[in-house]
Amino acid sequence: MLIPILTMSIMGLLFGLGLAYASKIFKVEMDPKIDMIMHALPGANCGACGMAGCASLAEAIVAGKAEITSCAPGGQEVCDKIAGILGVGAKVKQKKTARVRCNGGKRSADKYVYQGLGKCSAVNLLAGGNKECRFGCLGFGDCVQVCSFDAIHLNENDIPVVSADKCTACGKCVQACPKKIIILGKADDKVYVKCLSRDKGTVVKSICPVGCIGCKICEKLSGGVFIVENNLSRVDYSKAKTDTPWQTVIEKCPVKCIVKDN
């Protein structure tokens, strides 16, 4: 009776002491700033910063591998707190917002009748979706479902509309969209081209009434702020000047695919 009791107690004692000793040897020194930043962050582990969670972002910020502005949902408030902890000057956060770069939706032609599961990711598996346009929105609202901030909704044409005041630029909808038509842009750059079709003008005309046909009118009118490449217009915001005639360009676009967010 005595031997088993003794053996087990000694074994348990040895392992316990061994572990206690090991925890001393293998102790990892942690920077207290990591803990403080960790508490300043929202703690939702949403992954919008591109890290695994708030803890990894805190580590990266202290190591200098991430900007103090990295936390999108936290906004200016969190950024200021982190700046206080690290003792660096507060940075003004450049606000970003999600932009949907397609305006076709119900108006663009269908390739086939789809009767499956109502998810963009599902219909995208069938020959790249049921739209003739291979670049455009599929309109099942995968982006609406992933949004944690109720900032994105489908309009009457089944095109997602972002409410800029609710959008935190967390980038979840960007990832969810199988067609990659949602981009994160600076909130100040309000004018953008609401189309991503690189098809030729004639093809676009035949399948979508609001697709960019690459006519280059915007390029000429804006003096090079708009650039047409591969039958698609885009805005080079670095060239924009104060006197860029945004309003004229928007009005003169024959398919009205250049829009301005308010």
Added chain:
Amino acid sequence: MDVSMFLSVIIGAIFINNFILSKFLGLCSFIGISKETKPALYMGVSATFVTTCASIITWAIYNFILVPCHIEYLRTISFILVIASFVQLVEMVIKKFSRTLYRTLGIYLPLITVNCAVLGVAVLNSEMFFKPGINTLTSFALSALQGFCVGLGYILVMLFMSGIRERLELCDIPASFKDAPIAFIIASLMSMAFMGFSGFRF
């Protein structure tokens, strides 16, 4: 020392007596972490590492402590003790020396501590190999090999399951079957498929 014995241990541990699908051990992690392929693979690799090491350590404990003291009947509790402290130690060492590895395996190591598959392989080893007639060295080699192959079988099934469940995400499943129920149904179908291996004879 017979080569065919090693071969039968390998095939047996991976396919015929696959821990998840034939012995129904380690089911909680099998259902819990098989939603995506990458975590499933990491979990499998960590589990393989732990089963291999646990087989070696429990072999030492059994032969050098339990047998000399004639307390073989205490093997379950002593094995649990050893495995739990070993996994804790491994966690500490990994945390100290490789932050990246700690971040990838970190969450899974505590899960393995209490995984029945790890205890299962230790007990199975002691029943199969720790007995008179098999010399100590052979039993060491066989149990280490069995520990490793059980881990391989675990990885294999985890990868099957996570692949299937990733595809399931895009299927229209009746609401009452979503997530765990459909996973159990699939597990049972896979288990029946693995029964086909039980006809192998060596």
